[in-house]
Amino acid sequence: MNPLNRRIGSQLVVVWTATFLLVALAVVISVSMSLRALARQEAREKAEIIATRSLATHFYFSDELKPSVFKLSRETKGPDYFDPVWMSSTYAVRDIQRRFSELVDQQYYYKECAIDARSPQYEADAVERDFLQRVNADPTLRKESLVREFDGAPYLVVLERGEQMVEACMPCHSDPSLAPKDLVAKYGPTRSFGREIGDYTSAISVRIPLAQAYESADKTTRLLSAVLVGIFGLSLSGIYFYNRRVVFVPARQYEAQAEAMSAAVVKEHSANEELAALNQELQAMNEELMSEVSDRVAAEEELGEYKSRLEELVSMRTSDLERAMSEAERANAAKSLFLANISHDLRTPLNSVIGFSDVLISGMAGEMNEEQVRQVRMINDSGKYLLALVNDLLDLSRIETGEQRIAPQDVALPEVIASVEGIIEPMCEDKGIEFVCEDCDLDVTMHTDERLLRQLLLNLLSNAVKFTREGVVRLRVGTARSTDEVLFDVIDSGPGIASDELPYVFEAFTQFTRDESAKPDGAGLGLAISLRIARLLGGTIVASSTLGKGSVFSVRLPRVAPASAEDSNTPLT
Structure with missing residues (x-):
């Protein structure tokens, strides 16, 4: 086959393949994003209907029923009587929502939250609290929607401001001494008091699950990808047969004819007239071939233009990607700095809470009964747990912002292990x-950072103890002479980790319930911090597990830590 023809055919296939793949990728990404956006829009509309319906029920109860109900109760039961079933609009709306969710087959979560809620189970979380504070600062703000994750699943959350405090609300929400005694006896004299007229103290939070809608969108995207792959295969086959039939076969025919004519010239050397005729025919064929070559050259030039346009398009997309990555890095740095600052601000009041509760437990402030001691211990334990969480966040933010520096020194490994x-x-x-x-x-x-090495081993071992209910937690120490590394294996006999969950075990805020009877505590930062510490010390961590038999976390650290180890951080999400 002529090398020129072969080259032209190969270039046609390459150009078609690259063009098709770029267009197919753009179509798949666009369809996937559109389907997910549509799913979020449908969820938002459904949540807004639920929230608006609940708010309307609130207004009807407060404006139409509550005045008559309270007047009737004062006349028949006295001023100190209070029954939330028919005297609290919030109670009524929650009960209506509960009954409605039992009657219809709709998956959603309804919560009417408040700051300092009368029932702690309806206390606003951080996001809801922020929304209520902004509502009181800006009266024009009525509602907003956002996507949040709960237990690792995405939800579309709609927040809508609740009722505004008016004069009729003050007897039950201003001063406990003015409230019905039955209300104070039921809820206590501290929560949901001290309100002022004009305050927005509650918000309606409706969560619509997105996991099923996202799965449907991904399924459609996968189907579209399969169809495009099929089209690509058929198109490539068509191009191949077209080139073979239109380009390569005629070329081979021309070559065969030229060879036959040359042989005839050798055999009929004495026949001048025949040679002349053959010579003319060869000249005609040569002109035809030259014309075909010219056509091929023109085709190559056109393909070159296509190639230049593709390179320009790739360059533009690369620039866009670099700008997006730069913006993401700046956002991640700002986030890490915020976490570091807020963690510092939280530690001082938490230490005060823990210290004062320790004083109460020790009896230095006076004797307490058993129930008081139990409740103060709950405060003390919660404060210590939150302080540990803040410390983990501070460690993680220091590493991600580059503030964490290693201080290598000669470390006797047996002493570190003994302290652990x-x-x-x-x-x-x-x-x-x-x-x-x-x-x-x-x-x-080892010549490494002793504090970070001890923290790495404690994190892995305490994690193994937490998930092991019976059996053995094992620490195995060894060396690899060929690479001058020290090896640590932390082995537990816990419930193990599923194979599909194992790739995500080192991600921040990631937890897996390996034992349904023993829910894990903590925020899912221990393994994320351990991985970053190992990288700071120039090493690695690898996790392996068998479901139902236990897990193994293998650490490899250089005997001499590098002066500046590369830390491939994963953003805190």
């Missing part, structure tokens, strides 16, 4: 499980 054992063994004894340390007396000296 002193913390982990009591934890294992409390849970009735065994702690085993293999080769922990290995005489190894």
Whole structure:
């Protein structure tokens, strides 16, 4: 086959393949984004209808029923009587929503939240609290929608401001001494009092699950991708057969004819007239071939133009991507700085809460009964848990913002492991499980950051203890002479991790319920911080697990930590 023809055919296939793939990718991405946006819009409309309907019920109850109900109750039951079933609009709306959700087959979550809610289960979370504060600062703000994740699943959340405090609300929400005694006896004298006229103190929060809608959109996208792949295969086959029939076959025919004519010239060398005729025919064929070559050259020039246009398009897309990545990096840096600042601000009041509760528990402020001690211990435990969470956030933000620096020094490994054992063994004894340390007396000296090494081992071992209900938590220490590394294996006999969850185990705020009877506590930061510490020390962590048998977290650290280790951070999400 002529090399020119072969090159032209190959270039046609390459150009068609690149063009088709770019167009197909753009179509698939556009369809996927459009379907997801449509799913969010439908969820938003459904949530707004639910919220508006509940708010209308509120207004009807407060404006039409409550005045008559309170007047009737004062005349028949006295001023201190209070029954939320028929005297509280909030109670009535929640009960209507509960009954409605039982009658219809609709998946949604309804919550009427408030700051300092009368019932703690309806207390506004951080997002809802922020919305209520902005509503009171800006009376024109009525509602907003956003996408949030709960238990790892996406939800479309619509927040709509609730009723505004008016004169009729003040007896039950201003001063406890003015409220019905039955109300104070039922809810206590502290929560939902101190309100002022004109305040917006509650908001309606409606959550619509998006997981099923997203799955349907992804299914449609996958189907579209399969159809495009089929079209691509058929088109490529058509191009191949077209080139073979229109380009390559005639070329081979021309070559065969030229060879036959050359052979005839050799055989009929003596026949001048025949040679002349053959010579003329060859000249005609040569002109025809030259014309075809010219056509091929023109085709190559046209293909070159297409190639230039594609390169220009790729350059434009690359510039857009670089700008987007730069903006994402700036946003991530701002987020990490915010986490660091807010963590510092939270630690001081938390330490005060823990300190004062310790004083109360010790009896230094006076004796308390058993129920008071139990409740104060709950405050103390919650404060310690929140302080640990804030410390984890602070550690993670320091690493992501580049503030965390390693301080390498000569570290005797047996001493570090002994200090870790002193913390982990009591934890294992409390849970009735065994702690085993293999080769922990290995005489190894590392040049690394001692504090970060100890924190890495404590994070992994305490995580193993948390998920192990019975059996053994094992720490195995070894060395790899070929790479001059120190190896640590943390092995537990817990419930294990599913194979589809294992790739996400080191992501921040990620938790998996490995044992339904023992829900994990914490915020899912321990393994994320451990991975970042290992990278700061120049090492790696690999997780492996068998469901129902346990998990193994293998750490490889260089004996000598690098002066500046590369930290491939994953953004905190």
